[in-house]
Amino acid sequence: MLTLRRLWSLDHPVWLCGFRSFFLFAVLSAPLLVLAWGAFIAWGVPLPATPGGAFVWHAHELLFGFGLAAVAGFALTAVPEFTRSPAVGPRAVRLLALSWLTGRVAFWASGAVGTAALIVSALAHLALLAGLIFLLAPRLWRHPERRHLSFLWALIALTLLVAGFYADALSGASPARWLHATLGVLMILIVVALSRISMRIVNASIDTWREKGGTLRDEYRARPPRRNLAIVCIGLYTAVEFVAPGVRLGGWLALAASAALFNLLNDWHVGRPLFRRWPLMLYLVYVLMASGFGLIGFALIGGDGAVSSGRHLLTVGALGLSVFVVVCIAGRTHGGYPLDERRWIPASAALLVAAAVMRAVAGGAGSHGVAWMSAASVAWVLAFALCCAYLAPLFVRARANGGVGCEGPPPTPDGS
Template sequence: MCGFRPFFLLTALHAVLVLLAWGGFLGFGLALPAVAGGPFVWHAHELMFGFGLAAVAGFVLTAVPEFTATPAFAPRVVLRLVLLWLAARAAFWLSGGLAAVAESWLGGEEGQAVARWIGHLPAALLEIGFACALLAAVAPRLWRDPERRHLGFQWGLAAMAMAVAGFHLDVLRGEYPMRWVLVGLGVMMTLVVVAMSRISMRVMHDALDAARARRLPAHTLRRDEEAELELPSYRARPPRRNLAIAAIAVHTVAEYLLPGSPITGWLGLGAAAAVFNLLNDWHVGRALFTRWAFLLYAVYWLLALGYLLLGLARLGAPLAPSAGTHLLAIGAMGLSILAVLCIAGRTHAGYPLDERPWVGAAAVSIVLAALLRAAAGLPDMPASALQLLATLAWITAFALAAWRLGVLFVAARVDGGAGCEEYHAPRAAEAVPP
């Protein structure tokens, strides 16, 4: 049981389930699970700490052994984490009902506080336990790596565990916990930058190699030097990446400490500028416009535009901050997770990258969902209709992913490879001349 298999499957299914429930609430007034803070907290929490954290778990449980040249995690480790994640979902969804039952027995103002603890404490313990257990599983391997090149994942997971803990502590104290979801969003954006820099190296190099192969005459035997001169190279440069991560982190801290302040507006513009600067690494010519390279490139555009709109909103522009927030949460997070499911999920399941049209349709649906939801934050726009259309577009994207990828996550490898290693092309295919 490779870590990506159950968690990537749960990621796709949860994305559909949560947004189906949310669409039913927005369009038809259907009831959502009763939780502290109300429906909007449930929706934001489940997308960030349910959907988002499941995708992160699947990625790090698969990537960290590869990055650190260590064995795959044992199935029992993965199973425990899966059960913790599922139990946390159930406990959170039932927390409001449990609190209501306890309050009916206890009564009074003091009884409300006790009932809140009775209802929510199981969810808090399970979800904090999941975040901490995930960190404990991967941190020793990251720290023991001689070069310690991938500690960004360790710090990101630690910050996410802190956001999860902060959310539940606010609930237990009777405070509105949405600020911690926004902290989690900022942490997720840093993890997106860290993860995309690893994935992009492989994707962009493959795209450039394919472009070089198309340019070279078939009879040439030694032509690598000539090819290198014809096409630029791609490097995910640490200074640009680290600047973007630092700018996003500073903006996240400022939003927590100074919510709504114009200072956060300027910092949002700074984060957008840092991500736009990061895009300069990608400008390598036509190779950028291949399917997988452009998919990852679009993630950074949505990331930059999200912080741009957040900055402008805090500085007085006539738009709601939710426009920028949803470009980040739906656009940058959603599209990056789709890319991870399609690239890391398929290759580690023993399949080549999928070139069928559904991938493009799913990616366009996520971008459309982000743009529609962002447009709902603009003045004089039909917000309810745009939110419903955005919900439908998101459901379409991840229903396609669950349909096309889900069967691969529960099936045996067919490429002759072993365990969780990447796809191995069959020998016959390797012997065919280009």
């Protein structure tokens, strides 16, 4: 009890910066949620009874649980850094974290308790997003160039999607379409966020290559035209899939999104510096995203409507790997630590890529689908279990350098 009371205290390190509690939620929920889903798929272990059944519970928790925790942690850390404004205070962080936890408990209990729990879950999720907008919108709007307003639009879009999901759930309609649209918005947010992160990571790798005697003429630039084209194509596909799921037009737009993402990767082809762990992992996020939209496009144009394989390349692959990389980078640097160069990082990344590929294969594996899904679940759980073991303790521990803020350490010569 004393431990819990100490954890709730505002001077506990877990409330020091927004990323600490929310990245902790992300890395803990990732293996636990998929472990529960894998047990359900393989052995029929029951899941919480929620509106829409097991599929909706699974997608809701990975998007509004795991995904939203990662978004909140990133936004609470990146926006103050990008706008050069003070970190969000511990009291606000604790209230936002309580909203996230309340949303989990209430949604899980909604099948047993009924409408009241579903309403509480809706209010908790909306409170989290409204709190993020209230805290971050003034900073984004007051920034002289307003270069980062895309984060605000993404938060507003997520708020509308959460409201739509719960409106359908409370009315008895299937809320799955709101989850599919949420996935599209998260893909756009990943493109926006990685464009900021990649500028630092890739160019640091190029600098290291030059220091070692390598020759490279140009710096890496995340060019807005290519990025904006990808965002527009993803947005158009998401809109069409929302209003008219399964139509061939959605397939063509998904292929356009895939082509735009592969085109975006042309900016990344900088030679040997790309093949260092951090640039390469960021690069693979885009590869998985582009491949996912490509599979969706071919499925819709082919007329069978089997888009599960492509969607899981987006969720297990692009979303899972991007959250992993961001947690590893921001979670350590803003905690006062240099980046981790140990082997568990590429091992976990490889497990996540393998999980995405196996889950995509499961969509067309017929009677062997359960075995492929189970193997994918094991790979995902192992990847995030390693993440928990190596990173979770840092989120509840005082800063390594004795600091009290969210600032990161100076960059190291190798770009880490």
